Amino acid sequence: MSESTDTNVDNGALPAELQRVHMIGIGGAGMSGIARILIARGAQVSGSDAKESRVLLDLRARGAEVRVGHDASALDLLDGGPTLVVSTESAIRKDNPELLEAQRRDIPTTYRPDVLAQLMEGSDPVLVAGTHGKTSTTSLLVVALQHCRLDPSFAVGGELNEAGTNAHYGTGGIFVAEADESDGSLLRYKPHVAIVTNVEADHLDYFGSAESYVKIFDEFADRVQDGGVIVTCVEDAGAREFAARSAKRGIRVVGYGDGSDLPEGVERGATLLSWEARDGGGVGQIQLAGESDVRVMRLSVPGRHMALNALAALLASREVGADIDDVLDDLEGFGGVRRRFQYVGREAGVRLFDDYAHHPTEVRAVLNAAQEMLADETASAPEVRRGRVVVVFQPHMYSRTEIFATEFASALDLADEVIVLDVYGAREEPRPGVTGELIASQVTKPVHFQPDVSALPRQVAGLVGGGDIVLTMGAGDVTMLGQSILDEIHAHRNHVRPGVRASGEGIARGSR
Numbered sequence: 197m198s199e200s201t202d203t204n205v206d207n208g209a210l211p212a213e214l215q216r217v218h219m220i221g222i223g224g225a226g227m228s229g230i231a232r233i234l235i236a237r238g239a240q241v242s243g244s245d246a247k248e249s250r251v252l253l254d255l256r257a258r259g260a261e262v263r264v265g266h267d268a269s270a271l272d273l274l275d276g277g278p279t280l281v282v283s284t285e286s287a288i289r290k291d292n293p294e295l296l297e298a299q300r301r302d303i304p305t306t307y308r309p310d311v312l313a314q315l316m317e318g319s320d321p322v323l324v325a326g327t328h329g330k331t332s333t334t335s336l337l338v339v340a341l342q343h344c345r346l347d348p349s350f351a352v353g354g355e356l357n358e359a360g361t362n363a364h365y366g367t368g369g370i371f372v373a374e375a376d377e378s379d380g381s382l383l384r385y386k387p388h389v390a391i392v393t394n395v396e397a398d399h400l401d402y403f404g405s406a407e408s409y410v411k412i413f414d415e416f417a418d419r420v421q422d423g424g425v426i427v428t429c430v431e432d433a434g435a436r437e438f439a440a441r442s443a444k445r446g447i448r449v450v451g452y453g454d455g456s457d458l459p460e461g462v463e464r465g466a467t468l469l470s471w472e473a474r475d476g477g478g479v480g481q482i483q484l485a486g487e488s489d490v491r492v493m494r495l496s497v498p499g500r501h502m503a504l505n506a507l508a509a510l511l512a513s514r515e516v517g518a519d520i521d522d523v524l525d526d527l528e529g530f531g532g533v534r535r536r537f538q539y540v541g542r543e544a545g546v547r548l549f550d551d552y553a554h555h556p557t558e559v560r561a562v563l564n565a566a567q568e569m570l571a572d573e574t575a576s577a578p579e580v581r582r583g584r585v586v587v588v589f590q591p592h593m594y595s596r597t598e599i600f601a602t603e604f605a606s607a608l609d610l611a612d613e614v615i616v617l618d619v620y621g622a623r624e625e626p627r628p629g630v631t632g633e634l635i636a637s638q639v640t641k642p643v644h645f646q647p648d649v650s651a652l653p654r655q656v657a658g659l660v661g662g663g664d665i666v667l668t669m670g671a672g673d674v675t676m677l678g679q680s681i682l683d684e685i686h687a688h689r690n691h692v693r694p695g696v697r698a699s700g701e702g703i704a705r706g707s708r
Contacts, residue, residue, distance in 0.1 A: 210237055211314060213304060218271055218278035219243035220294050221287050222262060223251045226308050226376075229351040229363030230282070231255055233315055236365035242273035244294060268297035281305045285379050286623060309381035312351060312373060316385065319349060319371035322512055323385050325416060326393030326435070328558050329505050330374045332497075332536050333393055336509035336527060338372050343526035344518045348372050370516055375416065377409070378402060382416050388424045389515045390416065391508045395434030398555055401595040401624070410434065417442040427511045429453050429504055430462065450515075452507040465511045471500045473568035478503060484520065494528040498537060499565030506530075537562060540678040543685040545662030548678050554592040554671035556603035563587065563610035566665050583663030584612035588656065588677065590670030591619045591635060594627040598634070605638035611667075613659060614643040615652065620672025653680040657688035 217234055219227050222243025228251045231241050235258045242261040245252060252262050261273040271277055271294060281298040285307055288295065298305050324334040331352060338350045347368035375382035375390070378399045395413050397406035417426055417438070426442055428435045431453030443449045443461030450465035451458050458464055469481040469490065477496040480503045484491065493510075495502055506527050513523045540548045549566070553559045566585045574582040589608060591597040597604070597619050608614045616636040619626075636645035646652055660666060666681060668674045 209318075210234075210239055213280045214239055214311070214314065216240045216274050216276065216279045217242075217311070218274065218281045218294070218298075219308075220266065220281065220283040220292060221245055222255065222260070223247075223249050224284065224287060225362060226312075226351070227282070227284065228255060230308055230311055230315070231260060232258065232363040233349065233351065233365045234311075235259055237315075240274050242270065242278065244270045266293055268293045270294050271297050271301070271303070277301070278303060280311075282308055282311055284308050285381070307381070309376070309384040313384045313386075315349075316371045316373070320369055320389075320516060321385060321387045322348075322370060322372045322389040322391070322516060323375040323382070323387035324373070324391045324393070324508075325375040325377060325382050325413065326391070326429075327377070327396045327398050328555060328561070329393040329501065330376070331552075332502060333391060333505040333508050334372060334374050336506050336530055337391075337512055339530050340509055340513050340523045340526045341368070341370060341372065341516070341518060344513070344522045346370060346516070346518060377412050377416070380412055382412065383419060386419050386421055388421050389512050390420050390424070390426045391512050392416075392426060392428040392435055392438060393505065393508060394429055394432035394557075395438050396432070396555075396557055398596075400599055401593070410438070413438050414441060417447055418445070420447055424448070425450055425515055427452065427465065427508055427515070429508065430458055431456065431504075450511055452511055453504060466507045468500075468503055468507060471503050473498060473565075473572040475572075476569060478568075480506075482507065491524065493524055496528060496530060498569050499561055500568075501561040501565070537565060540668075541682045543682045544689040546660045546664050546666060546682075546685055548666045548668070548682055550668045550675050550678050552671055552675075553669050554596070556600050556607045559589070559604065559607040559669065560610060562667065562669065563607065566667060567610060570663075570665065581663050583665055584660075585610075585665050585667065586613045586615070586656065586660055587611040587667045587669055588615045588617065588652065588674060588681075589632075589635075590617040590668075590672045590674035591632055592671040593622050594619055594624045594630045597632075598627060598630045601634045602638055604635045605640075608635070608639050608643075609641050611641060614639050614641055615655065615659075616643065616645050617649060617652070617670075617674060618647045620670065620674070622672070649677070652677060653684035654688070656681050657684040660685065 221227050223245035234241050244263045244266050248264050256262050263270050281303050324330050334352045341348045347366040348370040349366040351363045351373040397409050403409040425448045427450050428439045430436045430451035439449045439462045440459035449462045451462045452466040455467045464485045467483045471480045480493040482491050482493050510523050538550045540550050551562045553562045570583050616632040618632045633645045636643050
């Protein structure tokens, strides 16, 4: 479904404060989605962002007034000025000149999740939470419901490859969105259906302890509407414990995953009996509760973790009235999400993919999927040399790097060769002794610490050969390097004999 079909104008239904909205950081994944929905509902929208992007160009084409750079005068982009100024707690500084000007003018200010919660009012909310897999699961659910002609509204943290957008104002009465736990904002919502993909300690810079992080999910469960349901993965240890606690409090919980015993009070929704990598995606054997027959679930995206995400989407779809047969057919056509094992290009027999993985569990899942893909290809053509997985990993945030350095190294060992870049600090200041070397020094596979990003494309070109997969991985600007790497591989193949591996720049270590 193309975003150009958004012709709904429902300005009268919007609260007065949402008639004219100014958004600081409007180009962000979450903010731009809210902007698109507001515009589709007839609101006037203005905004600002630090730099130009294709997202800003798209928003301008839809009618938003957008300025690059932050300045108090941006609050005059709309005639009469904004009725509300929206920002994000983590990305926008308290001394932002537009925030300060809004306070001076007594213009109400709020945060993005509060606006999203308002936009959900009157709909049937389906919220997707969890440490990992939120965007992929939300996207799988959206595509399934769209293909079932239920036309949900949605706000996703990444762009759907199929729809080419991250948000849509639908007519079907269902609103699908991610519920982000990183700053506690998931507690703004009251879902009818809540998916919790997994629960594993993260964002400890905000929460301070694993116990506080886990507690936020329990509080989210208590916000499920009366008569609502939680759908959760019971083979994940943290989610399994969460399911048991929720069921004890009288909340209906439906579990999915392997066939192990369920906690008391948790219903079995679906079991993943087997998963086999095939043709860049995979085929799973599944069994739904109440059915004796085994069903086949085909996906065009790789990895067993994606099969589990698809089960969550299937069960949530059933809870809001979708036909299971239609959903299974639709899941096969899911084309993925930008920066989730996204194919970038191919050069000299080397394929390059890009992924947002920035937690050890996510890194492990993606590298497993890449190795499964190569194993499937080798099984289909045993005479062809099996390629290798070469990962370029950029750690995200100093706090996460310091806490999870050993776990990152263990996960990266699933690759055949590893290049670790320096830390992408995001909103954090550097910490003494915390660099990418902290991870690289613990990797046991051939590894290179590369603090000079400009040298990386040439280094990768010297390491890879035909049949290899290169993965650029991380939540920072590593995503910008893909085309440069492919260009360097193209140039390099004319100068180096096939199979010859360059020693590479950076600090290299062999297997230990």
